[in-house]
Amino acid sequence: MKALVLAAGTGTRLRPVTHTGAKQLVPVANKPVLFYALEAIVETGITDVAIVVGPSAEDIKEAVGDGSAFGIDVTYICQATPLGLAHAVKISQDFLGDEDFLMYLGDNFVGGGVAHFTDEFRRSRPSAQILLTTVPDPSAFGVAELDLNGRVVSLEEKPVRPRSDLAVMGVYLFTSAIHEGIHEIKPSPRGELEITHAIQWLIEEGRDVRSTVTTDYWRDTGNVADMLEVNRHVLDRTGDSARVEGEVDADSTLIGAVRIEPGARVLGSRIEGPVVIGPGTVVTDSRIGPYTSIGGDCEITGSGISSSIVLHASTVRGVPSITASLIGRYTTVTSAPAGNHTHQLVLGDHTRVTLAG
Secondary structure, three states: OEEEEEEOOOOHHHOOHHHHOOHHHOEEOOEEHHHHHHHHHHHHOOOEEEEEEOOOHHHHHHHHOOOHHHOOEEEEEEOOOOOOHHHHHHOOHHHHOOOOEEEEEOOEEEOOOOHHHHHHHHHHOOOEEEEEEEOOOHHHOEEEEEOOOOOEEEEEEOOOOOOOOEEEEEEEEEOOHHHHHHHHOOOOOOOOOOHHHHHHHHHHOOOOEEEEEOOOOEEEOOOHHHHHHHHHHHHHOOOOOOEEOOEEOOOOEEEOOEEEOOOOEEEOOEEEOOEEEOOOOEEEOOEEOOOEEEOOOOEEEOOEEEOOEEOOOOEEEOOOOEEOOEEOOOOEEEEOOOOOOOEOOEEOOOOEEEEOO
């Protein structure tokens, strides 16, 4: 069995952060979202993995390499134009051959992993098996309609009037039958080959299409709010564990699950977990947390940050209250003297912002 990871999207909902980097590499708890997907695949026992890449191909190749760091063998497949999920499968057919495969959207986070779903598929081998979960706004997703026996009777992509509240998660399991469906469908009105249309073709042809409804934690991290929510979820799972591998001076206070990476220094500050502070970062006279991830080589001075993600090599000085924010790499945020306002920020890479008091 093989795995196909889709990482060609441009991340328009995360701009400006993704103007200069792949959305799948935006970190939660200081680890790229894509890495969580690869680790979930490793848990299934699959070792032959292809990653479909687009404009950010070089960044992803640099981050993942040949896959040996994860214990897998990675092949890269270029999708020059984003023409849909089914198109990504179509251009990957030489890699996939006639083998069964797991397809995983690289910007999705599934808290419970996918090993148990994959094992279920291996036992029964339907033509397709999809993962479903209830959502408050199904019109933003592919939506499945089930019969009384729980079998899939229809799929619709981003319907105006959803027939159920069951969203299709970004994890799919297929036999080679899906290639027949993809060959038969036409591009949707938005110009894409929709994987939901290919699965619907299988249903109409009487093929065995099954679903698993799960309550496991799941988010599509395509927007800032969901990215911050996943960061919160991952940090919460650190429990009460604390790890200090950097330097914390006697004037600082650490409370709860605080992870200080090697080379980081905390001086005269209060860190209230769950929090992770990356290697080489210096935090001085500041209050951090909870639910904050600060990347490596950052400088945080005289500031307060909570429920936020600060990416690599950024600087925050004299800003008393930042919350629910995503701050890109190599960014500088400073505050004019005085003022106690709360600031909410979504900043792209190489940005410089001065905030008035």
